Amino acid sequence: MIRQLLRYPSARAAFAILAVVAVLAVFGPFLAPHDPLAQDGSALLQPPGTRYWLGTDALGRDVFSRLLAGSTVSVLASLLSVSIGLVLGVVPGLLSVFLGRRFEWINLRVIDALMMLPFLVFAIAMTAMLGNGLVQAMFAVGILITPAFFRVTRAEALSIANAEYIEAARLMGASTSAILRRHVVAKVLPPVAVAAASMTGACLSIVASLTFLGIGVVPPDPTWGGLLATDLANLYDRPFGPVAPALLIVATVWALNALADALRDSGRKETAA
Amino acid sequence: GCGGSGDKAAEKARVRWAFMLPTSWDPVTSRTGADINTVSLAYASLTRLDKDGNVQPALAQSWTYSPDGRTLTFQLRDKLKFTDGTPLDAAAVKAFFERGKTQKDSFLRPEIESIASFDTDGPLRVVFHLSRLDYQLPYVMAGRVGAIASPTAAAKDKAKLALWPIGAGPFKMVEFVPESHAYFVKNPDYWDAANIHVERLELTTLSEPTTTIASLVSGAIDVASIGPKRVEEARARKLTVTTAPSLNASDLMINRNKPPFDDPRVAEAVRYAIDRGELVKTLTAGLGTPTNQPFPPHYFAFDPQTRDKWAYDPARAKALLAQAGHAPGSLTVEIVINPLINEGLPELLQAQLGRVGIKSRLRIVPPGSSSWQSEVYIAKRPATAVDGTVGRESPVQNLLAVYGPQGIMNLSGPYAPPAFLKAIDEVRATPIDAPQYKERLQRATRLGAEQSPSVWLFSTPFIVATRSRVKHLNIVPSQIRWEGVTVE
Amino acid sequence: MVTGGTIRLRHGKALLRHVGGTLGITLPVFFIATLITFLLGVVSGLDPAAGIAGDAASPETVARIRADLGLDQPVVFQYLHWISGVLHGDLGTSWFNGVPAFELILQRLPISLSIAGVALLVGVVFGLGLGLVAGVRHGGRLDRAITLFAALVSSLPAFVVAFVLILIFSLWLGWLPSSGYVPFADDPIGWLAAVSIPAVALSVDVIADLARQLRTGLVVALSENYVTGAVVRGLSHRRILFVHVLRNASGPALTVLALKVPMLIGGAVVTEAIFNMPGMGKLAADSALRGDVPVVQGTLVLSILLILACNLCVNVLLGVLQPAARRRS
Amino acid sequence: MRHRRPEPPAEPLLSVRNLHVVTAQGRELVRDVSFELAAGGTLGIVGESGSGKSLTCRAILDVLPPGLNIASGSIRFGDVDLSRLDTASWKDLRGKALSAVFQDPGSYLNPSIPVGRQLVEAIRATLRLGRTAARDRALELLRQVGFEDASVVYRQYPFELSGGMAQRVLIAIAICAGPRLLIADEATTALDVTVQAEVLDLIDRLRRDQALTLILVSHDLAVVSQICEHVIVMRDGAIVDAGPTRSVLGNPQSAYTRSLIEDHAVHTIESACPTSVSGKRTPLLAVKGLHAGYGIRTVIEDVDLELAPGEILGLIGETGSGKTTLLRTILGLIPTASGTIELDGARIDGLKAGPLRELRRSGALQYVFQDPLRSLDPDLTIAASVTEGLHLRGETDGASIAQALGEALQAVGLDAALASRLPRHLSGGQRQRAVIARALALDPRVLLLDEPVSALDAVNRLHVLKLLRGLAQEKGIAQVFISHDLGSVAGIADRVAVLYRGRIVETGPADLVLANPSHPYTRRLLAAAPRLSAQRSEAPAVFTAH
Numbered sequence A: 001m002i003r004q005l006l007r008y009p010s011a012r013a014a015f016a017i018l019a020v021v022a023v024l025a026v027f028g029p030f031l032a033p034h035d036p037l038a039q040d041g042s043a044l045l046q047p048p049g050t051r052y053w054l055g056t057d058a059l060g061r062d063v064f065s066r067l068l069a070g071s072t073v074s075v076l077a078s079l080l081s082v083s084i085g086l087v088l089g090v091v092p093g094l095l096s097v098f099l100g101r102r103f104e105w106i107n108l109r110v111i112d113a114l115m116m117l118p119f120l121v122f123a124i125a126m127t128a129m130l131g132n133g134l135v136q137a138m139f140a141v142g143i144l145i146t147p148a149f150f151r152v153t154r155a156e157a158l159s160i161a162n163a164e165y166i167e168a169a170r171l172m173g174a175s176t177s178a179i180l181r182r183h184v185v186a187k188v189l190p191p192v193a194v195a196a197a198s199m200t201g202a203c204l205s206i207v208a209s210l211t212f213l214g215i216g217v218v219p220p221d222p223t224w225g226g227l228l229a230t231d232l233a234n235l236y237d238r239p240f241g242p243v244a245p246a247l248l249i250v251a252t253v254w255a256l257n258a259l260a261d262a263l264r265d266s267g268r269k270e271t272a273a
Numbered sequence B: 001g002c003g004g005s006g007d008k009a010a011e012k013a014r015v016r017w018a019f020m021l022p023t024s025w026d027p028v029t030s031r032t033g034a035d036i037n038t039v040s041l042a043y044a045s046l047t048r049l050d051k052d053g054n055v056q057p058a059l060a061q062s063w064t065y066s067p068d069g070r071t072l073t074f075q076l077r078d079k080l081k082f083t084d085g086t087p088l089d090a091a092a093v094k095a096f097f098e099r100g101k102t103q104k105d106s107f108l109r110p111e112i113e114s115i116a117s118f119d120t121d122g123p124l125r126v127v128f129h130l131s132r133l134d135y136q137l138p139y140v141m142a143g144r145v146g147a148i149a150s151p152t153a154a155a156k157d158k159a160k161l162a163l164w165p166i167g168a169g170p171f172k173m174v175e176f177v178p179e180s181h182a183y184f185v186k187n188p189d190y191w192d193a194a195n196i197h198v199e200r201l202e203l204t205t206l207s208e209p210t211t212t213i214a215s216l217v218s219g220a221i222d223v224a225s226i227g228p229k230r231v232e233e234a235r236a237r238k239l240t241v242t243t244a245p246s247l248n249a250s251d252l253m254i255n256r257n258k259p260p261f262d263d264p265r266v267a268e269a270v271r272y273a274i275d276r277g278e279l280v281k282t283l284t285a286g287l288g289t290p291t292n293q294p295f296p297p298h299y300f301a302f303d304p305q306t307r308d309k310w311a312y313d314p315a316r317a318k319a320l321l322a323q324a325g326h327a328p329g330s331l332t333v334e335i336v337i338n339p340l341i342n343e344g345l346p347e348l349l350q351a352q353l354g355r356v357g358i359k360s361r362l363r364i365v366p367p368g369s370s371s372w373q374s375e376v377y378i379a380k381r382p383a384t385a386v387d388g389t390v391g392r393e394s395p396v397q398n399l400l401a402v403y404g405p406q407g408i409m410n411l412s413g414p415y416a417p418p419a420f421l422k423a424i425d426e427v428r429a430t431p432i433d434a435p436q437y438k439e440r441l442q443r444a445t446r447l448g449a450e451q452s453p454s455v456w457l458f459s460t461p462f463i464v465a466t467r468s469r470v471k472h473l474n475i476v477p478s479q480i481r482w483e484g485v486t487v488e
Numbered sequence C: 001m002v003t004g005g006t007i008r009l010r011h012g013k014a015l016l017r018h019v020g021g022t023l024g025i026t027l028p029v030f031f032i033a034t035l036i037t038f039l040l041g042v043v044s045g046l047d048p049a050a051g052i053a054g055d056a057a058s059p060e061t062v063a064r065i066r067a068d069l070g071l072d073q074p075v076v077f078q079y080l081h082w083i084s085g086v087l088h089g090d091l092g093t094s095w096f097n098g099v100p101a102f103e104l105i106l107q108r109l110p111i112s113l114s115i116a117g118v119a120l121l122v123g124v125v126f127g128l129g130l131g132l133v134a135g136v137r138h139g140g141r142l143d144r145a146i147t148l149f150a151a152l153v154s155s156l157p158a159f160v161v162a163f164v165l166i167l168i169f170s171l172w173l174g175w176l177p178s179s180g181y182v183p184f185a186d187d188p189i190g191w192l193a194a195v196s197i198p199a200v201a202l203s204v205d206v207i208a209d210l211a212r213q214l215r216t217g218l219v220v221a222l223s224e225n226y227v228t229g230a231v232v233r234g235l236s237h238r239r240i241l242f243v244h245v246l247r248n249a250s251g252p253a254l255t256v257l258a259l260k261v262p263m264l265i266g267g268a269v270v271t272e273a274i275f276n277m278p279g280m281g282k283l284a285a286d287s288a289l290r291g292d293v294p295v296v297q298g299t300l301v302l303s304i305l306l307i308l309a310c311n312l313c314v315n316v317l318l319g320v321l322q323p324a325a326r327r328r329s
Numbered sequence D: 001m002r003h004r005r006p007e008p009p010a011e012p013l014l015s016v017r018n019l020h021v022v023t024a025q026g027r028e029l030v031r032d033v034s035f036e037l038a039a040g041g042t043l044g045i046v047g048e049s050g051s052g053k054s055l056t057c058r059a060i061l062d063v064l065p066p067g068l069n070i071a072s073g074s075i076r077f078g079d080v081d082l083s084r085l086d087t088a089s090w091k092d093l094r095g096k097a098l099s100a101v102f103q104d105p106g107s108y109l110n111p112s113i114p115v116g117r118q119l120v121e122a123i124r125a126t127l128r129l130g131r132t133a134a135r136d137r138a139l140e141l142l143r144q145v146g147f148e149d150a151s152v153v154y155r156q157y158p159f160e161l162s163g164g165m166a167q168r169v170l171i172a173i174a175i176c177a178g179p180r181l182l183i184a185d186e187a188t189t190a191l192d193v194t195v196q197a198e199v200l201d202l203i204d205r206l207r208r209d210q211a212l213t214l215i216l217v218s219h220d221l222a223v224v225s226q227i228c229e230h231v232i233v234m235r236d237g238a239i240v241d242a243g244p245t246r247s248v249l250g251n252p253q254s255a256y257t258r259s260l261i262e263d264h265a266v267h268t269i270e271s272a273c274p275t276s277v278s279g280k281r282t283p284l285l286a287v288k289g290l291h292a293g294y295g296i297r298t299v300i301e302d303v304d305l306e307l308a309p310g311e312i313l314g315l316i317g318e319t320g321s322g323k324t325t326l327l328r329t330i331l332g333l334i335p336t337a338s339g340t341i342e343l344d345g346a347r348i349d350g351l352k353a354g355p356l357r358e359l360r361r362s363g364a365l366q367y368v369f370q371d372p373l374r375s376l377d378p379d380l381t382i383a384a385s386v387t388e389g390l391h392l393r394g395e396t397d398g399a400s401i402a403q404a405l406g407e408a409l410q411a412v413g414l415d416a417a418l419a420s421r422l423p424r425h426l427s428g429g430q431r432q433r434a435v436i437a438r439a440l441a442l443d444p445r446v447l448l449l450d451e452p453v454s455a456l457d458a459v460n461r462l463h464v465l466k467l468l469r470g471l472a473q474e475k476g477i478a479q480v481f482i483s484h485d486l487g488s489v490a491g492i493a494d495r496v497a498v499l500y501r502g503r504i505v506e507t508g509p510a511d512l513v514l515a516n517p518s519h520p521y522t523r524r525l526l527a528a529a530p531r532l533s534a535q536r537s538e539a540p541a542v543f544t545a546h
């Protein structure tokens, strides 16, 4: 599977980027050359240099260390949203196909309703009203991205549900849960994985937007989005400040999208073969 | 017929000012000190301050205290009228203050506590009968307390006044969208209209601080306050930057009713833990001044005797904490902050407290009625909060706002140090031209600063950036005014 | 042609039924979406009673105010009460400044509509244009360039795009203001100048996604048998592309377009914050931050209505363009 | 006797020489194909699936799939060299002088535009007529291809047409400009026998009326033999046999052509074999007075059926007659409206969840689908699929499951080594055997087979038929066998039941019914079935193949 993916040059680049991001997310706080919270009053708003590789922010904190330290939170936050979306989307998506009309109808309408909510505004409203914190924010985003997973799962499950081998299993006396286990789950997972990859990217970008607006993240904890926001605020003193966090966000989101595309393509080839 | 003709002139003499909107357009229900900047667009006050903070005539031509100091009489100018046509006479003034006394949601009441009753003496003379000696009232009347609103409008619909001001100020409102903008045109009937050269004033809310300068450069706004660290950038972009003395001061409010600050030693420790020099250097690009009392050092109410107290002394702070039984790192406090305060201040305070072994967590409470106002100013729920004052017209008023029993910035309220209250009464009873006035005032400041747990940090001047077409900014210590401002 | 007429009638009826069916789904969706919105306020635990009572609040006054506001009733009744108010144009009054929420929202609606509308327009025009070029030239250099552009651009958060645009157009070139809003009726050119950067910043994502979807749709549709059929029939390429292929290829793009509307209306909050435009998104966010529940609910309901309306349009359009798809659903 | 063309050989209308079609990677899909076709001639191209028939046709029309190219060879149409034509000239030629209809007609119409408008569009593009003139011409053409209610069809969308109707619309489009050459690529393949007969008739009639030159492609030798004067047989991209139809059929040159002819013969001839095993035994499966349908629509009406152990019942009937519905009702997938179904004397209709699952797990009643690929989970190995029912039954003993698997595979003649493969790595015949093995693993007493051989080629079809016959004889498994192909039914069934619009209109011993149908519908069905006929007259020498 992975080997097949690696045939795409974009997938190779994506893997490389994601590997770096994964290392940052896991070891970032330990790799940081300075304490990300430590303030150096004698070095405010420094340009990149040998002591502070990416310079310092307005409080004299090492931007590079903050970037590293912020990786964990940023990545975990996206993963948290995606997990919530996965759980809330995939299970009903599967069941909506197999559990009868009424259940299906209700599910579809609820998902439609979720899709009708103005995305960021609703995330903000939810976060603010449930107590401003990253976990609340991610919970809100997770719920809002549920439809994406629901739809992917359901579309795939629908195409399987009408397959003759499902009917064959039923004719041999298989129960719905047996059918789900033996025939459906394994087939639904690949497209869900594709959706999860691209959604992780989307979440990263959404988290960045929320933190930019001051939602969800409480100082002094660094996140990529928060760093980008402060760097934009200090644009005059550090004209190239935003480049590093922006690049990190864009590269990660791009890598996840590219991976999703490659996954989709290779899946298509395989079924075509 | 406002602005119907003379559109060209209005277009030319238009100023767009990015500031914030008042909590209410009715002086009686306006709640914060900063409101005076905007309330004074629509309203004229009985008196006004000059650049040095001295009282000058305004709606009132003159005022006199009776020899026993128990009555105060204001002589109004002739032929004043509100923008709704109602004459602004002694009766109108009396009606306004009576409303301030009686209206249920009035925030004026504590400010005019010392006035027992109001009288008129002819159409142009208002007489205040005082319940106690209070020589501060002429100062107080320079702010929102003396910003007289139309009694006709108030009688018609008090609630509407909060959204649509009817005063006799330099401007008249023509459009208002709550939390967005308020547009004004010049009021030809303003008593000092000759000095108003701005034909149209468009007040908008403060933009995202990161784009304020871009907005000035691109001409979307003409006047805006900027942070001290943006001065250099503003100058580099060919904007005019005006700095002027202010009464601004930042503080870390401390609630002595909440643990761990119910132990005075902990509160005292915090005072020694703060390195004000570092705050000034890091946060204000050197434009600020350290202060340990609610006034900047240049102001006459500043107490020089207190100046050197609570100098940065982490060792002493640690010792105090140890005495109170808190080992380093064993104490965690929650600091409530809001997004409008100086960027970086909370984190810096957090770091400084950390150095003496106090761990802290920041919690954001947005400014607004159901959160900051009710939670911090009214319910006084937090143990500590970062805030600041913009000052008041009268130093006594100012001291009461930060230390008094009903002061919104006294987080320990309704507690107020008794000695401080006594000293305040003494100040009130002292005529402002009396030789002992200054000394008594400084003593009240000293007592407040000593006996209240809140920690004052630093003061920053007014910093206003303007496009070059706007000239002669008029900034008095507690507010920005528009008399004399010209537009090219 | 009596029979021809009846057939036309039959298709007309089928379309009507399709519209009816879409509406029939829309209503429950509206109620569920508004219920979610309403529950958000309930779950928040924020209480206007305490705020209204102010510092003089005694438990009795709070209880009385709660009863006055109907807050002591079961949630379902509260919802029904609220939604019936909503349907009559009564969204309650702001807890913060006592202004009717509907009024607050109406003042801001033109701004949000301007930004979202222009963003939608720009997104559709450029998205479809690029998608068309990429799809027709698929596999070519232009296609690869457009695909790469779409991939990169769609990974940029809108606020970064906004800043880049401000840097270029407001600070360097000084062509466009970086904040503020001028009503269209006052000054159309000023309006366009004020709206264009925020709208473009928002539309970038729409452009990228639409282009991608249309390209995919075109590549699939171009390989369909009916295209070969049309070639064999001797039709011109232009005719095949615009008459035959495009309507069938636009399905995924249109669907994505419908999904983008909530993103546009919701995403406006970022651009409105950056450009200091007092739109609905900013109102919603500010109100949410200060716990002004009626205003938050009001803005959400109005957004939902807008989004539902857009969705309805897209669905009907899809039904007209692709009767087979309509039939299948 | 068909219409005869007396003209002497003239300048060929179409001449293909040494045509090679290659993929981008250089793989040759069509190799060295040459033939000539005179104006007014009819040429059939036959060959198994994938032999290059369609690519040859597409090469002529210059609509090869992307990535495929003509590597060498020349194609001349009249005096134009098609291989060096520019786009503009192609536009003048296509649809006017040259036109084509294809297999799967529905997909060649734009699904979103009413057919009338597509017809008008073609007319206007080729004939440059005004709007109303084009419309009149369109209606006329629709009537010409056999629509009585032309104006209704005119406004219908493609998805509202049946396959036969869509093919007729396409033919109308193809002939709208009076082309000289019509290429019909598997124009009837997916159609029902009776519809197929109609369409072939239509093509033949048009050919004669309009002096069309025709290329008819099919994998069914019988179809081609009915219309075409000449035939070429392709295999693996090359011509293996060519010449006048009669001589190719009567004297096939290649072994492949011979096998095609023989395969075709097999099922019809073998009809003699089944000796009815049925005595008067108690029926294993008994259906009485069955009514069933979808929603309010009744599809099955008053059906009675009996099946004795070891008996094979052939079920025939046109598309939509309710064959599948009947089987699915017996299986409990569709509720009965009235009537009874008994298995071994016990009622099995109306069973609900628990007992129904019990019955299904017992395996007594098994179903075999038409398309073996789709009825096997692509991600499960053959072994997993075959033993699925055993697992569902709750059997956990590995050894006994393995044994059952081995036996089932052996019974259908599948190599045990194939058990670990995925379905897509098996041939069609092997897959169908695997599906039957899956049914056998559960020890069924009744097998319901829905077109089990339609997807198979002639050779595989024969093997599977033999296998089923053996199961009936050796294991006594009773079977209901649906097929479109009357030859297969004749070859395997003991009895035949004819279903027409949901009713059984005729039933009886297979040989009797097929040889001497009593119901008019059965007669029509039998008449429509294409037959291999080498009885065409000697064709004039208008055709040569190399």
Ligand SMILES: Nc1ncnc2c1ncn2[C@@H]1O[C@H](COP(=O)(O)OP(=O)(O)OP(=O)(O)O)[C@@H](O)[C@H]1O
Residues within 6 Å of the ligand: D023, D029, D047, D048, D049, D050, D051, D052, D053, D054, D055, D056, D065, D066, D067, D068, D186, D219
């Ligand atoms: N686009 C393509 N790319 C690569 N190979 C192809 C392509 N189209 C067809 N082929 C291959 O070319 C060969 C001939 O295909 P063709 O469609 O001519 O067969 P056919 O004789 O028409 O078969 P059928 O009876 O199934 O229609 C087949 O092996 C097929 O797999």
Ligand SMILES: Nc1ncnc2c1ncn2[C@@H]1O[C@H](COP(=O)(O)OP(=O)(O)OP(=O)(O)O)[C@@H](O)[C@H]1O
Residues within 6 Å of the ligand: D294, D299, D317, D318, D319, D320, D321, D322, D323, D324, D325, D326
């Ligand atoms: N799921 C369904 N819902 C409604 N009607 C159906 C459904 N499936 C089949 N029908 C209709 O029931 C009738 C009988 O269909 P059935 O599939 O039993 O025919 P068949 O004889 O098996 O045809 P074929 O030879 O094409 O397989 C047809 O008219 C068909 O349109």
Ligand SMILES: [Mg+2]
Residues within 6 Å of the ligand: D053, D054, D055, D185, D186
């Ligand atoms: Mg073919």
Ligand SMILES: [Mg+2]
Residues within 6 Å of the ligand: D323, D324, D325, D450
């Ligand atoms: Mg069938």
